[in-house]
Amino acid sequence: MKKVKKYNNITGRRDFLRKSLISGCVLAGGAIGLEKVFSGENDSGEKVKVLTPDGKVFVANSDHLKEFRPPPVTNEEARKGIPNRKFVMVFDLSKCDGCKTCTAACQEMHFTESDREWIKVFKMKDATTTAPYYFPKPCFHCDNPPCTKVCPVNATYKRQDGIVLIDNERCIGCRCCMAACPYSTRFFNWSHPDPRQVAATANIPYSPEQSLPRRMGTVEKCDFCPDMLREGNMPACASTCPMNAIYFGDQNEDAVTNASGVTVRLSQLLEDNAGYRHLEELGTEPRVYYLSPKNRKYPVPDMESPVKKQGKAMPMEMDMGNMKM
Amino acid sequence: MVNETLNLPAGQAGLKNGIEILREDCLRPLQKWGRSTLIWIGFLLLVIGWGLYCYIHQLRNGLGVTAMRDYVSWGLYISTFVFFIGISHSGTLVSAILRISKQEWRRPITRSAELLTFVSLLFGGILPIIDLGRPDRLANIVIFGRVQSPLVWDVISICTYLVGSTTFLFLPMIPDMALCRDRLTVCDSRFKKFRKWLYTKMALGWKGTKSQWHTLELTMTTMTIVIIPVAVSVHTVVSYIFAMTLRPGWDSTVFGPYFVTGALYSGSAGVILGMAAFRKLYHLEKYITLKHFDLMGRIQLALTLIYAYLNLNEYWIPAYKMATAEGRLLTDLFYGSYSKAFWTCQFGTVMLPIIFLAIPKLRKPLMISITCIIIVAGAWVKRYLIVVPTLLHPFMPIQEVPESWSSYFPNYVEFSVTAACLAGIFLIITLFSKLFPMIAVWEVEDGLKIDYDKQAAIYLRTKREEEEAKILEDRLKTGSETIQQPA
Numbered sequence: 001m002k003k004v005k006k007y008n009n010i011t012g013r014r015d016f017l018r019k020s021l022i023s024g025c026v027l028a029g030g031a032i033g034l035e036k037v038f039s040g041e042n043d044s045g046e047k048v049k050v051l052t053p054d055g056k057v058f059v060a061n062s063d064h065l066k067e068f069r070p071p072p073v074t075n076e077e078a079r080k081g082i083p084n085r086k087f088v089m090v091f092d093l094s095k096c097d098g099c100k101t102c103t104a105a106c107q108e109m110h111f112t113e114s115d116r117e118w119i120k121v122f123k124m125k126d127a128t129t130t131a132p133y134y135f136p137k138p139c140f141h142c143d144n145p146p147c148t149k150v151c152p153v154n155a156t157y158k159r160q161d162g163i164v165l166i167d168n169e170r171c172i173g174c175r176c177c178m179a180a181c182p183y184s185t186r187f188f189n190w191s192h193p194d195p196r197q198v199a200a201t202a203n204i205p206y207s208p209e210q211s212l213p214r215r216m217g218t219v220e221k222c223d224f225c226p227d228m229l230r231e232g233n234m235p236a237c238a239s240t241c242p243m244n245a246i247y248f249g250d251q252n253e254d255a256v257t258n259a260s261g262v263t264v265r266l267s268q269l270l271e272d273n274a275g276y277r278h279l280e281e282l283g284t285e286p287r288v289y290y291l292s293p294k295n296r297k298y299p300v301p302d303m304e305s306p307v308k309k310q311g312k313a314m315p316m317e318m319d320m321g322n323m324k325m
Numbered sequence: 326m327v328n329e330t331l332n333l334p335a336g337q338a339g340l341k342n343g344i345e346i347l348r349e350d351c352l353r354p355l356q357k358w359g360r361s362t363l364i365w366i367g368f369l370l371l372v373i374g375w376g377l378y379c380y381i382h383q384l385r386n387g388l389g390v391t392a393m394r395d396y397v398s399w400g401l402y403i404s405t406f407v408f409f410i411g412i413s414h415s416g417t418l419v420s421a422i423l424r425i426s427k428q429e430w431r432r433p434i435t436r437s438a439e440l441l442t443f444v445s446l447l448f449g450g451i452l453p454i455i456d457l458g459r460p461d462r463l464a465n466i467v468i469f470g471r472v473q474s475p476l477v478w479d480v481i482s483i484c485t486y487l488v489g490s491t492t493f494l495f496l497p498m499i500p501d502m503a504l505c506r507d508r509l510t511v512c513d514s515r516f517k518k519f520r521k522w523l524y525t526k527m528a529l530g531w532k533g534t535k536s537q538w539h540t541l542e543l544t545m546t547t548m549t550i551v552i553i554p555v556a557v558s559v560h561t562v563v564s565y566i567f568a569m570t571l572r573p574g575w576d577s578t579v580f581g582p583y584f585v586t587g588a589l590y591s592g593s594a595g596v597i598l599g600m601a602a603f604r605k606l607y608h609l610e611k612y613i614t615l616k617h618f619d620l621m622g623r624i625q626l627a628l629t630l631i632y633a634y635l636n637l638n639e640y641w642i643p644a645y646k647m648a649t650a651e652g653r654l655l656t657d658l659f660y661g662s663y664s665k666a667f668w669t670c671q672f673g674t675v676m677l678p679i680i681f682l683a684i685p686k687l688r689k690p691l692m693i694s695i696t697c698i699i700i701v702a703g704a705w706v707k708r709y710l711i712v713v714p715t716l717l718h719p720f721m722p723i724q725e726v727p728e729s730w731s732s733y734f735p736n737y738v739e740f741s742v743t744a745a746c747l748a749g750i751f752l753i754i755t756l757f758s759k760l761f762p763m764i765a766v767w768e769v770e771d772g773l774k775i776d777y778d779k780q781a782a783i784y785l786r787t788k789r790e791e792e793e794a795k796i797l798e799d800r801l802k803t804g805s806e807t808i809q810q811p812a
Contacts, residue, residue, distance in 0.1 A: 115727060122724055137721065146571055152474040153465040172465050173388075173458015175398045176476050182571040184719045188398055188458065190389030216387045217458030279720055282571050 072207030073230070075167065079208070081159030086251035087224055088162070089238065090269060091136055092291045095245035097298035098123065098134035102237035102246060106138075109225065109236035111197050111212060116187050118222040119237050123301050132301045133293040136246070138237065139164065139185045139222035140278070140286035147177035147186065156219070162251070162287050163224050167208040171218040178219060182282055186221045189214055234259075243297070251287075340777045344770050347612070348504065351762040351769075354607040355509060358759060369752040376745020379738045380455060388458055390738050396723055397716045397733035402456040404709040405743050408591065409449030409750075410483070410563050411584070411704060415592030416442025416490055417556035418624075421549045430620060432772040433612040436765045437599040439494040444753045445595070446490055448746045450483050455742060475569045478562040486559045489552050495527075496545055500767040503531035520760070560588040567711070573651040574715035577643075583635045590625075590632040591704035594697035597621050599754075601694040603763050612764055615689065622688035629682060629700070633675045654718040662732075663714050666706055674703020 046062045072078075103117045110118060118138065125132040141164045148156050148164060155171040158164050178186040193201075193214050201213040209226040225235035233239065234257065238248035241259045249256030249266060257263040269275065273291035383390050393400045419438035423431035453476075454460055470477050506524035531537060564584035567575035577583070600621065604613040643651045644659070658667045681687050681696045713733055717723075723731045735743075757763075 120724075122722060124722070150474050150476065150569060152471060152476040152480070153462075153469040154471050155465075155469075170462070170465055170469060171459065172462045174453070174456070174476055175458070176474070176566065178395070178398045179567075179572065179716070180570045182720045184396065184721045184723075187395050189387070190394065191387040215459075219458075282720075284571075 072205040072227075073209055075208065078165065078167075078226075079157060079159065081161035081163060082226070082229060083160070084252060085161040085229075086287075087141070087229065088249060088251045088256065088266060088287050088289065089138065089224070089235075090247040090256055090266070090275065090289045090291065092245045092247070092273070093133050093135065093293035094273075094291065094296045095243040095298075096121070096134045096136055096293075097243055098301055099242060101240050101242055102136060105236040105240040106222070111201050111214075113194060113197075118187070118220075123303055125303055131293070132303050133296070134298075134301055135278075135290075136237075137183065137185070137278070138288060139224070140183055140284065140288045141224060143285035143287060144283060146180040146182065146284060150176040150180045152176065161226075163226055164221075165208045165223055165226065166211060166219055166221065168211050168215050168218040168220065169206065169208075173217040173219065175219065182279065182284065186219050188219055189216050192216050340773065343773055343777075347769055347773065348508070348766055350609065350611065351764045351766045352505065352508060355505070355759060355762065362755070362759065366752065366755060369748045369755070372748035373745045373752065376741045376743075376748070379741040380745070383455075383738055383742070384460070388456075390736075392729075392733055392736040392739060394727075394730040394733075396719065396726070396730050397713055399456070399712055399716060400733055401709065401735035401739040401743055402452050404712045405705070405746065406449055406452035406456070407563055407584070407712070408705045408708045409445045409452065409746070410560060411588035411591045411708070412595045412701075413442045413446035413449055413486070413490070413592065414556055414560060414585075414588040415445075415596040416440070416493065417552055418589055418593055419596050420493065421553050421556075424545075424549050425553075428620075429772055429775065430617060432768045433609070433764050434596065434600050434617060434621075435497065435768065436494075437603055437763055438596045439490065439497075440754060440757055440763075441592075441595050441599055442490045443487075443494045444750045444757075446483065446487050447753075448750050450487060452743075452746060453479075455746075475562060475565045479566060482555065482559045482562050486552075486555050489548070489555050493548050493552055496541065496548060497765050497768060498527065498761060499529055499531050499541065500533065501762055501765065502528035503533065504766055505762070523760070557585055560585045567715075572715050573648075573718060573720075574654045574711070577639060579635060579638050583639050586628065586632045586635050587704060587707070590628045591701055593621065593625050593628055594700040594704070597625060597693055597697045598701065601690050601697075603758065604690070607758070607763060609764060612769060618690050618693050619685070619688045622682050622693050625693075625697070625700075626679065626682035629675060629679050633679065636671065636675060650718065650720050654714060657718060658710070658714055663710060667710055670703050670707045670710060674699050674707070 047059050048062045048065070049057055050060050050065065051057050098121050100121050102119050103121060106112070106119050107114065107117070112118060120137050122135040122137060123132060124135040141162055143158075143162070145158055145164050148158050151157075152174060153170055153172055155168075156164065156166045156177050173188070175188060178188060192198075193216065198213065204210060204212045206213065207227070209223070209230070211220055211223060214220060225233075228235055234248045238246040238257075239259050244258040244260050244262070247256035247258045247264070247266075247269065249263070251266060254266045255263050256266045256269065269291070270289060273294070275289045275291050277286045277289055391400065391402075416439040419431060420435045424435070454463060457463065466477065466480055470480075472478075502524050506521070506528045509520060509524065561581040561584065564580040568577055568580035570576065597618070600613050600617060604610055640655070640658075644655050646652075647655065657663055678696050678700050681692065687693070687696070717731070717733065
């Protein structure tokens with residue numbers, strides 16, 4: 001279910017994404033094939049036009065077509081990570097207006113229940129005299145992760161590209177990592193997943209990079225959408241933020257990009273805006289940075305009322321180009 | 326017990342008589358299973374059955390059937406796990422420490438203490454497995470085990486301690502098993518054939534030869550020395566599960582000793598309760614005497630004082646500073662939703678017992694039992710207060726989650742499963758006490774012999790002194806005569 005990836009394909013713009021161009025084409029071909037199959041799925045024997053991975057169009061009987069699934073990366077590859085990358089995320093708090101579009105896109109992408117927010121938007125007020133602000137929080141993918149240290153079975157691990165993942169086929173559900181995470185980032189699958197969700201995710205081949213289908217009794221959390229990264233796309237949250245408050249990129253390249261495709265130097269961005277990391281004193285070395293909510297572009301949040309709820313995720317077909325502010 | 330007149334052959338007879346009475350007294354509870362015992366066992370089985378049903382319900386539908394949610398991801402199960410592991414320190418304390426310091430009075434209470442260790446450790450070890458989301462993948466701990474994880478330290482040290490304490494329980498049982506093998510099979514008791522087989526197997530061919538005694542003494546001494554550091558390590562690494570995190574309330578350097586003293590404090594209270602129960606139920610008043618309660622009361626007092634001191638360190642130091650996140654937790658504990666339970670624990674189950682235990686008149690079986698029930702219950706609640714409030718005060722604020730996630734109280738599933746574990750502990754203790762003597766017969770015999778030897782020695786010495794005095798007197802008399810003669 002690679003629907004969300006159509007949100008923002010920035011393949012051409014970015015060098016590291018260009019490398020995966022070929023695989024991206026294959027996947028695009030696959031996706032089109034898939035749509036054709038869906039369009040005629042009740043009409044057995046109907047002739048449909050199909051685009052092959054090498055760019056040829058031909059007509060085929062829909063009965064003979066099978067849904068295309070890209071093969072998942074192997075468990076070993078999922079443990080190593082994408083070579084020569086150091087993924088990093090930056091939140092510009094002066095732009096975040098708490099709309100929770102990122103949360104909704106994340107929930108759509110990962111088929112999560114509405115009460116489970118891998119990226120959560122907090123309303124923060126550090127002291128009675130300081131101004132409140134919105135504070136979106138994904139997993140910080142710490143460089144000194146307290147969670148992976150305590151895992152007894154190496155089910156959660158740190159990759160060389162900076163991402164912390166969970167192998168839900170190995171997790172024993174002891175919840176040590178949840179106790180160890182100081183940011184309350186991890187979620188436990190307390191019960192059987194929703195049947196609709198099971199149906200929607202049943203055909204997804206398992207890989208720790210997708211952690212789908214989810215399994216009862218295991219832990220899950222924000223994963224920076226590594227399957228999207230492999231295809232040269234940004235994580236769902238970063239590519240949908242209507243305020244362009246989320247930057248995502250590679251620390252090795254010193255470049256981060258936001259939803260509207262603006263790429264800036266990471267070091268410059270942090271320098272100009274007094275970038276910081278949340279709870280730096282804990283020494284966990286987060287890979288997520290924040291820019292202070294200075295000169296904000298939205299009214300100060302009302303601490304009494306709950307954060308605005310974006311009931312549904314944005315429609316799949318929505319063109320991100322039209323969303324620019 | 327020693328014959329008053331003590332011309333030696335008659336004294337020997339007196340000792341033999343004393344040993345005979347002891348053996349009779351200790352083996353009597355094994356011979357009859359009263360109706361009350363059967364009702365008690367039936368009740369325990371009922372509790373275990375219901376708990377098992379709830380656990381199967383939990384297995385099928387996930388841990389979501391408990392009251393735990395993403396914020397409070399550890400609840401009653403883990404609190405009880407810590408509590409049971411704490412109780413399991415009892416055996417080491419009484420048996421090993423008193424054995425190594427040659428406290429003769431320990432002899433009649435070692436068996437029950439060692440049993441309590443074994444059983445509470447067994448169920449303490451089961452509880453984290455009950456708490457697992459995927460118990461079917463338990464083998465992953467062996468297959469993919471990471472030695473960096475505090476949970477793996479726990480598995481290693483609890484398994485070591487379980488093996489050690491089982492050995493420690495079993496070794497001194499061997500001569501008693503031989504006794505049971507030789508005696509009980511002739512009398513009328515339930516499961517006669519099974520018992521004969523069991524005692525014969527467990528006696529390991531014990532004949533009481535000199536070399537066998539020597540081997541037993543040697544292994545017992547070795548085990549005594551080995552088991553103490555293992556026991557200390559167990560509760561230390563249990564505390565490390567919490568202390569190795571950054572969470573306010575757990576991120577504490579005093580957690581290791583705090584948990585170990587907490588364990589000894591609750592464990593020795595458990596031993597006193599066991600003493601009181603078996604004394605009453607099996608009429609062992611002759612062997613478990615008021616002196617035992619007085620001495621155990623003193624030990625309990627010392628341990629409670631140390632525990633109170635560590636409590637002071639654990640709460641007063643951060644409370645003085647009131648750092649942001651820790652301050653929020655402490656405010657909740659001191660004045661907030663947990664304040665009643667917290668202060669009841671601090672004053673009701675630590676300070677009050679100190680007063681009770683310090684008064685010699687109150688170190689009598691009934692009063693000390695009440696004190697120990699307060700202590701054990703308090704230790705359990707305290708474990709809960711260590712685990713749960715910290716989870717409810719994370720660094721990030723708890724916002725926009727269903728109401729039920731931001732508070733926690735165990736529901737019927739957790740209570741039922743935990744009650745089943747407690748019932749399991751009682752069931753094993755009951756069955757054990759109906760199959761094996763609850764007093765280490767040979768150890769008490771040894772004590773009697775030592776007592777006898779001492780008294781005999783005293784008697785001989787006074788006798789010799791009397792004779793010497795007589796001789797001296799005679800000599801003096803004759804001496805005075807000899808002095809008088811030349812004059």
